[in-house]
Amino acid sequence: MKHFANISLVIACFNMNREIHKTLYSLSKSYQNFEGEIEIIVVDTGSDVAPRLEELSYLGENISVINFPSKYPSPVDALNHAIFRAKNNLIGVFIDGARLASPGMLNASSQASLLYENGIFTTRNYQLGPDLQYKSLDSGYTKKIEDELLESIDWKVNGYRLFEISTPEQLSSIGEPLLESNAIFMGKHLWEKLGGYDPLFISTGGGAANPDLLKRACELPGTTLVRLDGEATFHQVHYGVTTSSVATAFANLKQASIEYIKVRGVPLRPIDLKGVIFKHGNDV
Amino acid sequence: MVDYLSTSLDLPSDFSTSMRFDSYGIDSVEAVIMAGVMELEFGIQMEPRYFFNDPSIEGVIAELLKHELIVKE
Secondary structure, X not given: OOOOOOEEEEEXXXXXXXXXXXHHHHOOHHHHOOOOOEEEEEEEOOXXXXXXXXXXXXXXXXXEEEEOOOOOOOXXXXXXXXXXXXXXXXXXXXXXXXXXXXXXXXXXXXXXHHHOOOEEEEEEEEEEOOOOHHHHHHHOOOHHHHHHHHHHHOOOOOHXXXXXXXXXXXXXXXXXXXXXXXXXXXXXXXXXXXOOOOOOOOOHHHOOHHHHHHHHHHHOOOOEEEEEEEEEEEEOOOOOOOXXXXXXXXXXXXXXXXXXXXXXXXXXXXXXXXXEEEEOOEEO | OHHHHHHHOOOOOOOXXXXXXXXXXOOHHHHXXXXXXXXXXXXXXXXXXXXXXXXXXXXXXXXXXXXXXXXXX
């Protein structure tokens, strides 16, 4: 009996050459110890130096790089373009390609998808470093310090040690209200029903497109929110939308909040739905 | 403003305006989301320090009063 579902991964990339290679390494079959097929689509939205396919050959044949510059600073159109050309039935999306994956993420989402056909498979968001990065950068945290931290735990050998050098983005525990998940996995049929991310979210980094997607998915009749316990993504510092300085993070998040109210007519709030907690073959 | 914030944040009916946001499970990201809500609803320019000096409803209102962005009725 087959114990896995093949997965397509869509990874958004913009000016993160240092980070994207680590992210992709963390999603490789060997790192994930994954028996199924993995298709990886990197969608670059106009980087100064976009990743080149020949640099990524170690990931195997099922990788492609799409260059999709957008007229907006949002990756939403580019992600949708990639999502709807993905070939596997289970599709995982990273709206921010600067996130390392924990080493059981693909097995967990794959196994869970065999139990929950209409599952929305979520992971918790962490940020590498001693504090949330918009704060730690103001205190002198740098890419070099982060590289040393990563080296200190030998993350390529044991990715679960990433938890030791990271900070959770949300205060809540697993099972409590959830604002967003990066990565998020769903069956192709659900991505199609949702129409992917809403292209009305045009602000930097997609604004609130990712929490909006999660909320709409959970509101679809018959879906189940599945929280992958013990799996997470870990944001690498790249001076991004909400992880640069206090002032920049505040301005971008505030803009995302305003854009959300304008699009949806209500304030953005976390999803208050316990869902199912899933851990390596067991659901609670 | 207090009513609007408590409704927007789904705070319990017996909440205290002096309690820190995090004691209600509201983290810094949600606090900033609230800043956007307030900016749109009340037409005032919100700054990070209004939220982080004293992260409570009372603290935010005190900052807004101090910077004369709102007036006491």
